[in-house]
Amino acid sequence: MENKCGCWAVLRRSVVGSPAAHNSANATHRASLVYDAAATETRYLNASKRELMLSPAPQSSDDPGPPSAGNAMSHQLLQFRFHELKTATGNFRPDSILGEGGFGYVFKGWIEENGTGPAKPGSGITVAVKSLKPDGLQGHREWVAEVDFLGQLHHPNLVKLIGYCIEDDHRLLVYEFMTRGSLENHLFRRAIPLPWSNRIKIALGAAKGLAFLHGGSEPVIYRDFKTSNILLDLEYNAKLSDFGLAKAGPQGDKTHVSTRVVGTYGYAAPEYVMTGHLTAKSDVYSFGVVLLEILTGRRSMDKKRPTGEQNLVVWARQYLADKRRLFHLVDPRLELNYSVKGVRKVCQIAYSCLGRDPKCRPSMDEVVKVLTLIQDLSDFAILSYKARVAHQTRCKKRPDGIQRLSFNQSMSNRASPLTSMKQCSK
Numbered sequence: 001m002e003n004k005c006g007c008w009a010v011l012r013r014s015v016v017g018s019p020a021a022h023n024s025a026n027a028t029h030r031a032s033l034v035y036d037a038a039a040t041e042t043r044y045l046n047a048s049k050r051e052l053m054l055s056p057a058p059q060s061s062d063d064p065g066p067p068s069a070g071n072a073m074s075h076q077l078l079q080f081r082f083h084e085l086k087t088a089t090g091n092f093r094p095d096s097i098l099g100e101g102g103f104g105y106v107f108k109g110w111i112e113e114n115g116t117g118p119a120k121p122g123s124g125i126t127v128a129v130k131s132l133k134p135d136g137l138q139g140h141r142e143w144v145a146e147v148d149f150l151g152q153l154h155h156p157n158l159v160k161l162i163g164y165c166i167e168d169d170h171r172l173l174v175y176e177f178m179t180r181g182s183l184e185n186h187l188f189r190r191a192i193p194l195p196w197s198n199r200i201k202i203a204l205g206a207a208k209g210l211a212f213l214h215g216g217s218e219p220v221i222y223r224d225f226k227t228s229n230i231l232l233d234l235e236y237n238a239k240l241s242d243f244g245l246a247k248a249g250p251q252g253d254k255t256h257v258s259t260r261v262v263g264t265y266g267y268a269a270p271e272y273v274m275t276g277h278l279t280a281k282s283d284v285y286s287f288g289v290v291l292l293e294i295l296t297g298r299r300s301m302d303k304k305r306p307t308g309e310q311n312l313v314v315w316a317r318q319y320l321a322d323k324r325r326l327f328h329l330v331d332p333r334l335e336l337n338y339s340v341k342g343v344r345k346v347c348q349i350a351y352s353c354l355g356r357d358p359k360c361r362p363s364m365d366e367v368v369k370v371l372t373l374i375q376d377l378s379d380f381a382i383l384s385y386k387a388r389v390a391h392q393t394r395c396k397k398r399p400d401g402i403q404r405l406s407f408n409q410s411m412s413n414r415a416s417p418l419t420s421m422k423q424c425s426k
């Protein structure tokens, strides 16, 4: 195979192995990767979905660095042949497309239970196959980082990478299929609003994923925490996907790593954008942004909103800082089906995660602790006279076009908070 860049050279040596390796076991143990210093190709971001934010830090080094061996367990990644994945996805049929990201389409497919061969639709194991666009250098670095990090990091809140395919110009990744797709879909593209309890469950799952990454002896910084990278299984368990931008955290007595600034506009921590200095607290900031999206049902950046409301963090700060106005932040589609104390706590977490001084932001472990407590709260606003009156006042003041239900309708339509109360009090 042609040596196109340093990354591939490394992959050929340590991940893919020789054709013989493929034939012998059809799977390879991943050796720890050592990144080739010559692998310095520019990272291209999908301009439509991600924006490259140029850092003023001139001496940035952006090799993804070695993965977190401290958290790693040995794991066998399957190596697929291109024709196997082609058949598994019905020739990459358009109607099997699950979504499209910056690096290509994601297809639904089926593979054999004990191997890499394709299976009939509906049988074997359901997988998601991400196919990188064949357009030169774009995505190479992310592809390598994805295989490197996800091949070694295993946790219930990280999506499972089953295997990969590297053949001629084809670069594909095979993941466990996440039945409910991305949090972005559920929050912003669906007519039915995500219930409060699911929102908290998802926030908690995603927080646990980040806490795991940050908590190892060699922490990993995720760097691309956003709703489209949080995938959901049937029970709304959240799993982080897309480790293309992940980076090994600072080692020893170093306080940060210096990098080019990459990520998604609207989620990146201000100090990282300004200096290129990356710490785990940059992820904590992004978590704060996602938590606000979960609470408000608003996107982190939304050009369709009036000026002053387009940047969610800027808009939300005024409410976060005022205890009496916190409830203005709640997604109006939830009506009164949320926990009153839960909203207060979520606002507290979001406020501290979004702190301007990274040192004052909480650790993800601390966030997990608080979210765990919120999960059990059942003081739904709809059960409180005070909350109902406040809600009606807000509705009168804020004609936002959302069809409002009368209190009685709302009581009968809601996802039974009384049932949740019973469950919680058991």
Ligand SMILES: Nc1ncnc2c1ncn2[C@@H]1O[C@H](COP(=O)(O)OP(=O)(O)OP(=O)(O)O)[C@@H](O)[C@H]1O
Residues within 6 Å of the ligand: 046, 049, 050, 098, 099, 100, 101, 102, 103, 104, 105, 106, 128, 130, 159, 175, 176, 177, 178, 179, 181, 182, 185, 228, 229, 231, 241, 242
């Ligand atoms: N393992 C999976 N199971 C089910 N659906 C998936 C899976 N992985 C991705 N998807 C779907 O495919 C979509 C595209 O995913 P992808 O990670 O390529 O891009 P993205 O996260 O939307 O954008 P970006 O390129 O900025 O990360 C997701 O939003 C999701 O709906």
Ligand SMILES: [Mg+2]
Residues within 6 Å of the ligand: 101, 228, 229, 241, 242
């Ligand atoms: Mg993604």
